[in-house]
Amino acid sequence: MAVPRKKVSRMKRGNRRSADAISAPTLVEDKKTGNIRRPHHIDLKAGTYRDRQVLPAKSEV
Numbered sequence: 161m162a163v164p165r166k167k168v169s170r171m172k173r174g175n176r177r178s179a180d181a182i183s184a185p186t187l188v189e190d191k192k193t194g195n196i197r198r199p200h201h202i203d204l205k206a207g208t209y210r211d212r213q214v215l216p217a218k219s220e221v
Contacts, residue, residue, distance in 0.1 A: 186198065192211070193206045202214060
């Protein structure tokens, strides 16, 4: 059975556990359309990325 040689300090333990925290994704409002999207991602409703049409826009039904 593996046994640790030394006790893990509070700082090392905390640094390891810091990645376990869950945070809400960052969202921004598109300047032209007003849609909510992730930064540096395609606006799926309008189909644009950096003011360029890259996908066909979704039709609102």
